Amino acid sequence: MENYLSLFETYDVPAAFWVNIQLSFWAAIWALAIGTVLALFRISPIPSLQWFGAAYVNIFRNTPLTIILAFGFLGLFSVMQISLASDLNLSLFRIAIVGLALYHAAFVCEAIRSGVNTVPLGQAEAARAIGLSFLPAARLIILPQAFRGAIAPLGNVLIALIKNSTVAAAGSVATESSGLMKTMIEFRSDLVIPIFLTFALGFVILVIPIGLLTTWASRKLAVAR
Amino acid sequence: MQKTRYAAAAVAAVAALTLSACGGGDSAESEGGESGSAETVRIGIKFDQPGLGYDEGGSYSGFDVDVAKYVANELGYTEKQIEFVEAPSANRENLLSNSQVDMIFATYSITDTRKETVDFAGPYFVAGQDLLVPTDSDIAGPEDLEGKNLCSVTGSTSAQKIKDQYPGVQLVEQPGYAECVTAMGGGQIDAVTTDDIILAGLAAQESNAGKFKVVGNTFSEENYGVGLPKGSDMCEDINAAITKMIDDGAWEEAITSNTEGADYTFNAELNPPTPAPCA
Secondary structure: OHHHHHHHHHOOHHHHHHHHHHHHHHHHHHHHHHHHHHHHHHHOOOHHHHHHHHHHHHHHHOOOHHHHHHHHHHHHHHHOOOOOOOOHHHHHHHHHHHHHHHHHHHHHHHHHHHHHOOOOHHHHHHHHHOOOOHHHHHHHHHHHHHHHHOHHHHHHHHHHHHHHHHHHHHHOOOOOHHHHHHHHHHHOHHHHHHHHHHHHHHHHHHHHHHHHHHHHHHHHHOOOO | OHHHHHHHHHHHHHHHHHHHHHHHHHHHHHHHOOOOOOOOEEEEEOOEEOOOEEEEOOEEEOHHHHHHHHHHHHOOOOHHHEEEEEOOHHHHHHHHHOOOOOEEOOOOEOOHHHHOOEEEEEEEEEEOEEEEEEOOOOOOOHHHHOOOEEEEEOOOHHHHHHHHHOOOOEEEEEOOHHHHHHHHHHOOOOEEEEEHHHHHHHHOOHHHOOOEEEOOOOOOOEEEEEEEEOOOOOHHHHHHHHHHHHHOOHHHHHHHHHOOOOOOOOOOOOOOOOOOOOO
């Protein structure tokens, strides 16, 4: 037990989880923005935009995240020499956020589209009848109701995103928790299982409140019909 | 009633799966020996480290593999009786303490923390942390790395050493050395660091031939030992085999042939090592 507690003096576990939270926070914001635009594309009346939205979702949803993030490092950073900040590690951190955001945008798009499906067709017809064109109708009538119907699936995407943020290690963000876990296992091979359980528990603690919150919010905010 | 019967069937099916999973290891073992009664020896090696332990589609090459074959041969096993098992760094202690392997030759540094859970024979090689740089680079040691981009593997001892001792270096951590070397080929990384013999193995790969050089200025000492389960009685015999391998020249030949084309010479002050007395 003393051995185990000494781990926390040597290694800053909360700081590693903080990196995961930061990755998830920025990636979630970007994914929400990109995903909303994609969802608009997919429900728009313009076939080329529908096609683009569908193609994006099918490509990114079906590509392993590890490959996207490894491409961020090997492709964008190493070969194309793209840099998003003058500081090397900040640049890699941002590239990882881009990778996480692009990947999860596909899932956000599908979550919002499922929310759109909860909006009765009559709402869209009524919007059209009072003279609203596609974008105002989407902004004022469809999306506000769709988001309220999509809270539970969006919460699921957020939970997946938080756990997936550990894959950022493939994109060289080594300060995050799975990187620290590797370091701890390398140096304290006598405590492999306690170390592993510590990180598993850490993620459970992070994720459970989000699950509870989104379930509560999805009930509270559901549009009564 | 119907429901309980299904549930019972499901439980039975799951139990059967679990049991057959356990049985898998045993049957593989008995298939290994040709004469039937002969036992196999399971040796843990790296599968992804060119020059040390490398899986070339079913056959294995590298310095660790050559030493393992020699030692197994001295212990009375023919090459056909050796069953190579992948031993990634993080799993090595578990593989030994769960008796999934009999010994491990996988760039396994002897450390005090590890000695608490496993036994070691050897060392059979003394490696040292070094740098791999492009052939035209003028980096001559870790002092020249200030402000440069250095790549190592996430969570490795080499990465930690750089963080502790050379905080001015911009360290990039990747899941494997192959990614580091690819990034260095692209020009964004100035040097890759880990044990010299691992770097030599990477540089000796066909696709990298002539592009990189090992600096040859080691700044740590890693004693590669043979990992054994705690309380194993094989240590003495393995040490004798290693000594014999060094004496009859097979040891040096194994190093030269596995690092051919890398412009690498091992640290002659520390090598070949004398195996430490068994605990």
